[in-house]
Amino acid sequence: MAFSKPxxxxxxxxVLEGEIDEFMDNLSQSSLAFKRAVKIxxxxxxSAEFEEKLRQVNTLESRTDDLRRxxxxxxxxxxxxxxxxxDVLGLLENLDSVLNLFQGxxxxxxxxxxxxxxELHGDYEALVEQASSAVEAIVLASRAxxxxxxxxxxxxxxxxFYEKEADKVSTKLKRRIFDSDMDLxxxxxxxxxxxxxxxxxxxxxxxxxxxxxxxxxxxx
Amino acid sequence: MDVATLFxxxxxxxxxxxLGANDAANVFGTAVGSRMIRFTTAATICSIFVILGAVMSGxxxxxxxGRLGAIDTIGGAFMAALSAALSVYLMTKAxxxxxxxxxxxxAIVGWNLFNLTDTDPATLxxxxxxxxxxxxxAAAIAVVLFKLTTWFLRRANFHMLRVxxxxxxxxxxxxxxxxxxxxxxxIANVMGxxxxxxxxxxxxxxxxxxxxxxxxxxxxxxxxxxxxxxxxSERVMLTVGGGMLPLSPVAAWVVVMAHSIVLFLFxxxxxxxxxxGLNLPTIPLVPVSxxxxxxxxxLGIGLMQGGRAIxxxxxxxxxxxxxxxxxxxxxxCFIGLFFLQNVFGQPV
Numbered sequence: 001m002a003f004s005k006p007x008x009x010x011x012x013x014x015v016l017e018g019e020i021d022e023f024m025d026n027l028s029q030s031s032l033a034f035k036r037a038v039k040i041x042x043x044x045x046x047s048a049e050f051e052e053k054l055r056q057v058n059t060l061e062s063r064t065d066d067l068r069r070x071x072x073x074x075x076x077x078x079x080x081x082x083x084x085x086x087d088v089l090g091l092l093e094n095l096d097s098v099l100n101l102f103q104g105x106x107x108x109x110x111x112x113x114x115x116x117x118x119e120l121h122g123d124y125e126a127l128v129e130q131a132s133s134a135v136e137a138i139v140l141a142s143r144a145x146x147x148x149x150x151x152x153x154x155x156x157x158x159x160x161f162y163e164k165e166a167d168k169v170s171t172k173l174k175r176r177i178f179d180s181d182m183d184l185x186x187x188x189x190x191x192x193x194x195x196x197x198x199x200x201x202x203x204x205x206x207x208x209x210x211x212x213x214x215x216x217x218x219x220x
Numbered sequence: 221m222d223v224a225t226l227f228x229x230x231x232x233x234x235x236x237x238x239l240g241a242n243d244a245a246n247v248f249g250t251a252v253g254s255r256m257i258r259f260t261t262a263a264t265i266c267s268i269f270v271i272l273g274a275v276m277s278g279x280x281x282x283x284x285x286g287r288l289g290a291i292d293t294i295g296g297a298f299m300a301a302l303s304a305a306l307s308v309y310l311m312t313k314a315x316x317x318x319x320x321x322x323x324x325x326x327a328i329v330g331w332n333l334f335n336l337t338d339t340d341p342a343t344l345x346x347x348x349x350x351x352x353x354x355x356x357x358a359a360a361i362a363v364v365l366f367k368l369t370t371w372f373l374r375r376a377n378f379h380m381l382r383v384x385x386x387x388x389x390x391x392x393x394x395x396x397x398x399x400x401x402x403x404x405x406x407i408a409n410v411m412g413x414x415x416x417x418x419x420x421x422x423x424x425x426x427x428x429x430x431x432x433x434x435x436x437x438x439x440x441x442x443x444x445x446x447x448x449x450x451x452x453s454e455r456v457m458l459t460v461g462g463g464m465l466p467l468s469p470v471a472a473w474v475v476v477m478a479h480s481i482v483l484f485l486f487x488x489x490x491x492x493x494x495x496x497g498l499n500l501p502t503i504p505l506v507p508v509s510x511x512x513x514x515x516x517x518x519l520g521i522g523l524m525q526g527g528r529a530i531x532x533x534x535x536x537x538x539x540x541x542x543x544x545x546x547x548x549x550x551x552x553c554f555i556g557l558f559f560l561q562n563v564f565g566q567p568v
Contacts, residue, residue, distance in 0.1 A: 013385045020381075081384045082255045084470060088380075148377045218380075220370040220470045 011203035134162035222404030231302035240448020247398035250472035267446035273403025274442035280505035282408035295566035304554035326546030355516025362478035362517035384449035401483035411441035528566035
């Protein structure tokens with residue numbers, strides 16, 4: 001009886017650790033699914049396979065929202081990590097907003113069906129690659145924040161690198177769009193998609209900046 | 221026990237209550253203040269272990285206080301405890317951190333001066349030296365413990381939540397150890413002066429376990445400490461914490477452990493016997509200040525981290541309290557004894 005409470009605390013802790021890991025897995029999988037979905041869209045347009053990827057990201061987003069709410073509720077009702085729970089809450093909400101950007105961008109492709117010229121496909125895919133890599137790096141940095149705070153910096157510099165690369169690609173892409181002979185409405189439409197994808201890398205960098213502060217605060 | 225005896229003992233119980241109200245915060249303050257442990261859990265553990273420590277290991281430090289000044293009348297003991305309790309109360313009112321150990325030592329020296337009894341210089345020197353050694357020792361233990369703990373945690377790579385769970389369990393264990401050490405070491409402050417004039421007699425339970433008059437006194441004092449913990453320590457616990465230096469939960473654990481180890485070292489007869497057995501120099505069994513031990517441990521961690529985060533103004537006021545507490549207690553005791561003897565006609 002005397003040991004049942006500590007054991008149940010440890011069991012609950014393990015469950016919560018698993019939920020945080022699943023949250024990170026979902027964000028990482030959304031990034032991979034997004035990359036794949038844009039590739040499919042470029043090749044086939046709004047195909048059944050694209051719709052399947054969109055559904056996958058929607059499901060991941062919905063499950064991740066539930067996980068985030070559950071984790072936050074448990075952190076506060078069980079008064080866990082009182083020193084860091086505000087930071088953890090901020091981190092999870094910011095990471096969740098990155099996932100929302102993936103979902104928003106894919107819905108954009110689905111609803112607005114942008115007519116992307118074939119010669120720009122490579123640049124769009126390169127932009128998606130950089131944005132996705134920035135997200136992968138921020139997921140690794142966030143995992144390290146929970147398990148090995150010393151290693152956060154090893155991933156953080158990559159977030160900054162990929163964000164800068166994404167900026168370069170997006171600037172180049174926008175120039176190419178506006179240097180072309182397309183009509184202005186189509187140019188603006190294509191630019192909107194460039195900014196939507198680039199925004200994912202920017203948001204990852206913002207999360208990285210916050211994570212850097214949380215990491216300084218999390219020293220023993 | 222007649223009403224007069226109970227009245228005289230009441231000042232000791234008052235001192236015990238204020239010790240419980242104030243010093244329990246040294247053991248569980250950071251844990252409760254940072255909401256790592258609920259107050260009711262902390263207060264229950266603290267009360268149980270203070271009583272165990274006082275009854276089982278309280279005699280060593282009490283003997284030393286007895287050598288400083290054997291107050292052989294219950295009236296004198298009453299005034300010594302009352303003046304210590306009043307000093308604690310006045311200094312707390314003035315916002316100065318206070319040590320019951322220093323208050324009672326000041327009061328005993330005041331009693332010696334009033335009765336023109338010589339204060340044993342060797343005992344006084346031993347006690348005064350521990351006031352310097354105690355915070356230094358606590359600082360050294362805290363630094364070593366902090367380095368070892370953080371070294372281990374960095375290599376173990378536990379999940380943040382698991383570190384939190386382990387820290388909670390460690391804080392409960394350290395708090396129990398701290399409360400035991402507090403009871404063992406500081407019960408002398410509360411009831412030590414009453415030992416020579418104890419109204420109790422020794423008795424044996426079921427023909428085996430003997431229960432000395434001093435142990436009965438210590439039980440009574442420990443119950444007063446427990447009442448102080450239960451009734452008044454929550455507010456103090458919640459205000460303790462970021463006073464001198466903002467502490468992480470792990471650092472808070474280190475501070476409680478360093479404090480508890482120091483109090484244990486200065487109270488353990490078993491350790492003394494062990495050291496004598498090895499022909500090693502022994503640690504004097506002296507009531508040391510729980511507040512000084514905590515301040516020393518916190519400063520040790522703060523200095524190890526470069527000292528930038530330490531609020532030196534708070535440290536200054538703490539040091540001021542260390543100088544003023546025994547002086548105030550000594551003067552209050554001297555004046556109080558004068559009134560007790562000349563106005564109320566009581567032998568002191």
